[in-house]
Amino acid sequence: MKTLKFGGTSVANAANIQKCLSIILEKAKHDRLAVVVSAFSGVTDLLLQASEKAAAKDTGYRLLFQEIEGKHKTAIDELIPAVEQAEIIASVQSELQQLKTLLDGCYLLGERSPRTTDAIAGMGELISAQIIAKALQLQLPESNFKDSRELIVTDANYGKAQVNFETTNTLIKDYFSSSNQKVTLLPGFIARDKNNNTTTLGRGGSDYTAAIIANGIQANDLEIWTDVNGMFTANPKLVKQAQPIATISYQEAMELSHFGAKVLYPPTIQPVLKSQIPIWIKNTFEPDAEGTFICAHPEGVTNPIKGISHIDKIALVTLEGSGMIGVAGSSKRLFEVLSREQINVIFITQASSEHSICVGIQTQDASKAQTAINTEFALEIAQGKIDACQVETELCIVALVGENMKNHQGISGKMFSTLGKNNVNIRAIAQGASERNISVVINEKDVKKALNTLHERFFEDNLKQLNLFVMGVGNVGEKFLDQIHQQKKFLKENLKLNVRVVALANSKKMVFEEEGIALKDWKSALEQGVPADAKQFIANIKSLNLRNSIFVDNTANESVAMLYEHFLKESVAVVTCNKIACSSDYPHYRKLKDLSRQYNAPFLFETNVGAGLPIIDTLKHLIASGDKVHKIQAVLSGSLNFIFNNFSSTYSFHDVVKEAGIQGFTEPDPKIDLSGVDVARKILILIRESGYQMNMEAIDNRCFLPEACMQTTNNPDFFASLIQHEAHFNALLDEAKAKDCRIKFVAEFDQGKASVGLQFIPKEHPFYNLEGKDNIVLFYTDRYVDQPLLIKGAGAGAAVTASGIFADVIRIGNF
Structure with a gap:
């Protein structure tokens, strides 16, 4: 026998319900089934909103009631032929009339008790199950509706009732052993106390209902049908690369569901764990997809991490002070006061010195917790032995979950370093002795970044x-x-x-x-x-x-x-x-x-x-390895080198500067290159990266441009000035020829002084044969004394500059 459960999205509308019915009918060919269904999508929220409004004396609850009534009447019309509707309409109308009576009572009294809230909240499942059962009976007569309240008995803790398993298991076993129905359809979420009052099992309790039924009948397996292809390695809404988990242990699934994996209600696993009933998480809308298989001992698992999950809206409550050190019972008192206030503690960490203890709770409980704790420790706070309770909000918990983490060293180190590299600040850390879970508290604003970073590290082949x-x-x-x-x-x-x-x-x-x-x-x-x-x-x-x-x-x-x-x-x-x-x-x-x-x-x-030349990178390695730079000689302007290599008696200075601009060798404003400012900036950067403090004003810039050229304010005027002073540039060329030298614009740093300017380079100098747009740098250091370290190659142009930028991006990727 199998137990199936269909969630709210699976029964959101008539089209979706037909998909569920198809799955049920196919399964019923091979097994007897117990099928648990949720309320229609959104109905439980509407029921709670209506009760809130009624208790607040807001007549808007009547409109919400009409909306709820309309949803169910529409479902009946779309699922059941008109000639077959009389019985189900009467049954649903009876439930709706009871709902209206409860809401009217809340309005008249101006309040709603926990018992009344449960009675109202459970109406969604009660009505949806009856409608779906009727639609199923039309296709499979050997099926029926069974009220879960007749089988599941709880205490009177309304809102999250505790199941009496001894009584419940007996009722379930007796009913199904005497029933000959092929399919029994039951409402999830609801149960009853010993006085026959309706109770509920907590939001998401339909999963729990299915697990209770599965345990009671000792089902072959439990199938949870939802709107995703199983449990995922992370929330796919936040992590696009998240993948379905093929197989996972009961304990791992409980950890993930506790830390926010909403595909499974956390208590669901407990009833089937002892009986080792396997669970399948399946997709109603892709029934052939593999889904997630939950069992005691998953096989073929290699990754020690099964998933990454998180809980939003967490507050961190800290109690600290020297008065806690060596004082027995401080922790006991803290947790007792939280228990009295019915505040659920999600996260705990304590300093080994006993100086402080920190707990994570839901943000909605933060104010109540702070008041209660300060009241409990009022004497110690007044005496200065303990600080007043501190509360931090806008936090969330991110957890790594995996059964085999304990057998792999360094998991927590990888987690913390990965978050640290992306500047995700960790406020608190907790790791159980079982090492099945490593949890950290971080700022809510960083949760998406944290989840994606960790998923990338542990699941994406280090991509x-x-x-x-x-x-x-x-x-x-x-x-x-x-x-x-x-x-x-x-x-x-x-x-x-x-x-x-x-x-x-x-x-x-x-x-x-x-x-x-x-x-x-x-x-x-x-x-x-x-x-x-x-x-x-x-x-x-x-x-x-x-x-x-x-x-x-x-x-x-x-x-x-x-x-x-x-x-x-x-x-x-x-x-x-x-x-x-x-x-x-x-x-x-x-x-x-x-x-x-x-x-x-x-x-x-x-x-x-x-x-694109590796000049700065090489310099960084020199300095990091303990070398010291004493002298730098360099031709650092590919544009100026191109200009002076091509400037000749037949190719005017004006024309060659124009060509350099066309080829992308100069800055948009060529005066930056020709004035020496660009080269001065470059040698300054090398000086600074060598470990020296210097500013631009300290560099002697021997500009070769006439003052009139420097005074221009736009490119057309600048190029016109180059023509006007052609004789000046020709004189430089003639002087170089007379000395049998080539003109180079050289940057130098020596003995703490720096300069840039034109030099006439003789044939024996390393700079003489520097062609085209090439750059060259000579580093004289403690290690490179007689023969300098030389770096030479293309030093200008869009393509090589872009490749250098690209290389820096890749360097960051490899950090």
Whole structure:
């Protein structure tokens, strides 16, 4: 014999009920069935709302009654032919009349007792079961309705009654052994006390009813039919990658259901556990899906973690003080006072010094708990031995659950480090001796990030999702997006990185898409975006609060560079090719570095110097390994190197600068490159990364541009000035030829002093043969004295800069 239970969504409407009937009829071909059903979807809430309004003298309860009445009449009309309706209409009308009497009584008295509340709340199951039973009888005459109140006996603890299993099991066994019906249909949730008053088994109690019946008849198995394909590794509404759990133990299922896995009511497992009756969680709307199998000893399980669950709306109540140390009975008194107030304790942790004890309770009970505890310990508080009870709200509990965690070392360490890397602050920790559950209390705002981060760590083959917020989609930005789109599959398969662009912005528009922007069509998505707003951009990132968030700055904009500290404070990593932040005043540069460490948010700017060349990364490794830089010589401007390599008597200075801009080698304002400011910023960044404090004012910039060129305020005027001063540039070229040298714009740092400017490089110098847009850097250190460490390669261009930014993103993914 089998027991089946269908939940509220499974019986939400006539179409869904027909699906349930199909499942019942198919199962009935092979087994006798006990079928438990919930109230129609939403009806229990309506019943409770109606009783609340009636007790509050609000006549709106009458409208709610009419809505409840209408739902059931509609179900009858859609499920049962008119010629067969008379009997069920009379039965349902009788129940509805009793409901109306109860509601009217609440209205007249201006109150509702717990007993009356149970009588009202149970009406939904009582009526739905009768309607469904009648619809089933029309297709399977060997079926009937049985009132669960005739079989399940409880105490008089209205709202969450305790079952008298000795009496209940006898009644169930006697009834089913004497019944010859193929299918018996029963209402869930309701029972009776010894005085025949209706009691209820707690919200979600229909699952419990089914388990009680299954235990009483010693069923072959218990099937819970719902609207999902079993229990999931996490809440699929919050974790898109959550997967159904194939098989799980009774204890694991109880832990997950206790910590918020709503697919199963927590007490359900207890009645069938002793009898080892297996449970199936199945989907009414996908009956052929495998579902979840719950049993004593699951087979073929490799992952020690079965699921991640959470409980919302938690308050943390802390009692602490030196007066608790070594004093017997403090904990006993605390829990006794909570018990007297009927406050359920969900979470407990106590300092080994006995200085404090902390409990997690539902937020709705926080005020009552605080008052009761302060009253209980009033004397100790007045004497200063114990502090007044502290309450923190807007918290939630996240739990890792797995029977085999005790056999795998390092699970808790992985959990804590994973949360820490995403700046999820842990307020309290609890782990039972069985090591079946590791629970942490965190801020409610971080729950989605925490669940996704942990799920990614323990269930997704270590696949790490990076969420990118990209500002700047010009030459570099466009190449960067193209590279991500091109390499997406490779990154996922080979580096276990899922790179997703969540936001794009330029100077005019911005667009956000939490599930990721389709990069094949990003231009039209951005075009349809909203007006760009830096404050709103930051607010959106903060609101989304996504794990592994990275802000990518592809601009050369000062106002954008000044936003970095906002992102770092939100634990959002920053990757930038914008040199302004790292070459700003030293205190600001230092602040960004410190914020990066404080909030565990990487701040990477490899492309600030040498585009895609690993100059800064190499320098960091030198310093970290204990080396010390004494001298730096470098050609750091790919654009200036390109310009002076191509400048000739047949190719004017004006024309070659124009060409450099067309090829994307110069900044949007070429004067930044030609004035030496860009190179000065780069050498300053290298000096700072070498461990020296310096500001831009300390760098001697020997600008080769005439003053008139420097005074221009726009690009057309600047290029016109280059033509006007052509003789000046030709003179530089002639001087280089006369000395048999090549012109290079060189940056130097030596003995604490720095300079940038044109130099005439002889043939024997390493810089002489530097071609095209290449950069070169020479580091003289404690270890590299006579022969410097040399780094050389392409140092300008949108593609190589984009690849450097991409490399920084991947570095963060591998942290």
